[in-house]
Amino acid sequence: MRVTVATLTPLLVIGIVTAPATAAHASGEDCSTKYGAFGPCASGLIGDGGVSISAHDQQPESSGGGQPNRGEQKPRPEAQGFVVPPPVPRGRMAADVDVPCTPSARLSGGGQCSDGQHAFLPPARGPSKPADPVPVVAAVPAVSLADVAQFVPRDASIRSQPNGWAIVGAPVNLFTDATPQVVDGVLLGRPAQVRFVPVSFAWDHGDGTSTTVVGPGASWRELGQQDFTPTDTSHVYESVGDRQVSLTISYSPAYRFDGGGWQQIAGPLPVQVGPVTIRVLQGSTVLVGGACGERDAGPGCP
Numbered sequence: 582m583r584v585t586v587a588t589l590t591p592l593l594v595i596g597i598v599t600a601p602a603t604a605a606h607a608s609g610e611d612c613s614t615k616y617g618a619f620g621p622c623a624s625g626l627i628g629d630g631g632v633s634i635s636a637h638d639q640q641p642e643s644s645g646g647g648q649p650n651r652g653e654q655k656p657r658p659e660a661q662g663f664v665v666p667p668p669v670p671r672g673r674m675a676a677d678v679d680v681p682c683t684p685s686a687r688l689s690g691g692g693q694c695s696d697g698q699h700a701f702l703p704p705a706r707g708p709s710k711p712a713d714p715v716p717v718v719a720a721v722p723a724v725s726l727a728d729v730a731q732f733v734p735r736d737a738s739i740r741s742q743p744n745g746w747a748i749v750g751a752p753v754n755l756f757t758d759a760t761p762q763v764v765d766g767v768l769l770g771r772p773a774q775v776r777f778v779p780v781s782f783a784w785d786h787g788d789g790t791s792t793t794v795v796g797p798g799a800s801w802r803e804l805g806q807q808d809f810t811p812t813d814t815s816h817v818y819e820s821v822g823d824r825q826v827s828l829t830i831s832y833s834p835a836y837r838f839d840g841g842g843w844q845q846i847a848g849p850l851p852v853q854v855g856p857v858t859i860r861v862l863q864g865s866t867v868l869v870g871g872a873c874g875e876r877d878a879g880p881g882c883p
Contacts, residue, residue, distance in 0.1 A: 724768065726850050729834050732764040732775040733850060739828050739857045742801060742808070747824075748864040752815040755784060756798025757854065759830050768836055777832040780849060786816045787824035787859070818861040827855035 737759035747753035761778045768775065783793040798814035801807065818824065831849040873882035 724836055724844070724846055726834065726846060726848055728768060729775045729836060729846060730850065732766050732768075732777075733832060733834075733852055734759075734762045734764065734777055735852060735854075737828075737830060737852075737854050739826060739855050740800075741826070741857070741859060745858070746860045746862060747818055748809075748862055749818055749821055751809045751864065752811045752817050753859065754798070754801055754812050754815045755826065755828075756800065756812075756814050757782065757828055757830070759797050759854075768838075771838055773836055773838050774840075776835045776837075776843060777850070778835075779830050780833045781831040782814075783829040783831070784814065784816070785827045785829070785856075786818075787826050787856070788818060788820075790816070792816070818859075821861050821863050824859045824861060825856040826859050827853060827857075829853050 737757050740756050740758065741747070742754040759779045759782075761776065763774055763776045765772075765774055767773065779797065781793055781795055782797060783791060785791045792814075794813050796813060798812065801810065801812070804812060806812065830852050832852060834846045834850050835843040836846065837843050869882050
């Protein structure tokens with residue numbers, strides 16, 4: 582007679598059984614009885630509080646009449662709950678980061694410590710298409726006042742009312758015809774335009790006095806004023822004699838290449854105009870019969 586002896590294998594139990602098993606459970610038949618075979622055998626039990634699973638290895642063994650003993654099974658549980666397998670050692674890789682860590686501890690950067698020594702980072706993403714390179718623009722050397730001095734306009738003139746003379750004690754009106762100008766030329770070896778805008782006017786009256794104004798001035802007629810009345814640019818001489826009047830115009834320069842935007846140059850560029858001679862005379866009042874210079878002018882006219 583053959584006797585069957587059950588050789589136990591590791592037992593895995595899942596769940597928590599809190600009540601006896603009910604009728605809803607797996608078949609309790611022996612694997613060799615149900616399927617007529619030996620080898621690994623697994624069975625389970627469903628209870629009100631959980632599920633129990635067991636496994637063993639069924640081997641034949643002689644007993645008396647040589648018939649297998651199908652009723653004897655001795656499953657033995659080996660572990661309870663979920664068991665975390667130990668980390669698998671591996672060699673150091675280029676992506677590893679040396680940081681203190683414990684096995685299976687997650688890092689803030691997404692890596693994992695598998696051997697307790699190195700932080701194994703997640704695989705890097707595939708290379709992406711690089712951005713288009715920024716076009717390189719040739720640097721333009723800095724332009725100074727000395728570079729544009731050759732373009733400065735020098736055609737401004739000094740004008741006066743009365744023209745070339747003045748009367749002691751009476752205002753003489755001084756003004757200039759300077760206006761903003763754009764001059765074409767070659768700057769730093771390239772075709773360029775240079776713009777000059779007058780921003781201030783410093784008058785030297787030739788008698789030891791001077792004044793600075795922001796405008797070029799204008800004639801009495803353009804200002805809508807009577808002759809010999811004060812203006813922003815007029816001056817009164819206190820004595821007779823010839824006076825050398827000069828004017829310094831301060832220009833604000835800017836330049837551009839190829840019709841581009843204007844580039845301002847720091848600092849004003851002063852340009853001197855004149856001098857011109859103003860003869861200061863002594864005036865007197867006389868009675869005449871008519872306007873001097875006309876045919877019927879009476880005595881007293883020069």
